[in-house]
Amino acid sequence: MILVAAPGYVAQRGLPQSPLDLADHAGIDAGSASAVWRLRNETGEQVQIAPRTCLSVDEAGVLLQIAKAGLGIARLPETIAGPGLNRNEMVHVLPGWTEGTITTTILTPHTRGQLPAVRAVVGILTEPAPVTP
Template sequence: MNLNDLHIFVQAVESGGFAAAARRLRIPKSTVSKRVAELEDGLGARLIQRTSRSFTLTDVGRDFYDHARAAVIEAEAAENVVRRRQVEPSGVVKITTAVPTAQFRLAERLPLLARTYPKLRVELHATDRFVDVVQEGFDIAVRSHFAPLPASGLVQRRLAVESIILVASPGYLAEHGKPRHPEDLSEHDGLPTSATATTWKLRGRSGEAALVVPRARMIADESIVLLKAAIAGLGIVCMPETLVRADVEAGRLVRVLPGWTAGMVTTTILTPHRRGQLPAVRAVIDFLMEGADAA
């Protein structure tokens, strides 16, 4: 079946006649009439009852129109996907995110993005304060969160979900011993994020839970500070896997209680609905999502 014939048939129906469809398509009326007639011949069914005064769909014509219109829409969508990729994204895309997310999730990806799309300019604003994406004119927000985000009218795409794990330096574990059970942590130094977060809620592989209170050796609400403190041997720290992966792979940190986690953190991309459809913004989102899949 010729897709062009489906397109002409749909236009004829939506225009209310062959003459109107011909004007919309900028082709002769005789061509519209001929293509619809050949479509009907190929199907062996009358789709349109037409006289000099009326133009109505038959019962089978109405059913055929519903499917033909869907096929045309899908074909146009497929074409648009290719065209969007052929057009090189350009312009400014403004991103806001928290400092740790910028450092550990975006710092390596954004230079690759700039090389892939040289006509695209990203403006990254890293801050730990809450940013109103719409009011402050941002195209994209990348947020890491422990609980579901509240409804905001922004389009959400989940970038990653990862465990929060416990790590310490080999030197610290050599000096203080390696915890075998969660309750052992009460005899160890911990590196909490605040004076009110000194109790760690752990969960095992089988779903069992444990509340532990290590000795607060040092408190800081900044990830890099806590990471450096752990590497320096000051104690055990709870951090998302992404933040400690390089140091674990390099041997500067070691996983503690590998069967237990301290919760999950989700990273989500948010965009205002209309701005998310812009080619440049769409390209940045797709690039970040591809990076998440590769990781």
């Protein structure tokens, strides 16, 4: 997960220089309105910060659109934020910091006798998500 914001938001509010600066920014979150962001940098340093959550939604696509509208800083999977970053529609906030990864788990009893459709879905889910420009 990475932090992103719209260029307009950054122009108006400034770009945070450290995770602690996020406390002075509007956070757009997926989930709890009182969420704590647990950030880690390349050296393994960890910081917990609670930005001022101005909005909480439960769908990453909606979260991306709200961030593009300039309402705050969002934490999103890189596969979702990447295309907007590549088109300069979004700004990577604190690029040296990330908030972990998303793990998806699928449980099936066994592969013997498994329906072809189930095997196909498992095959799709186990492929890395494409990052489109």
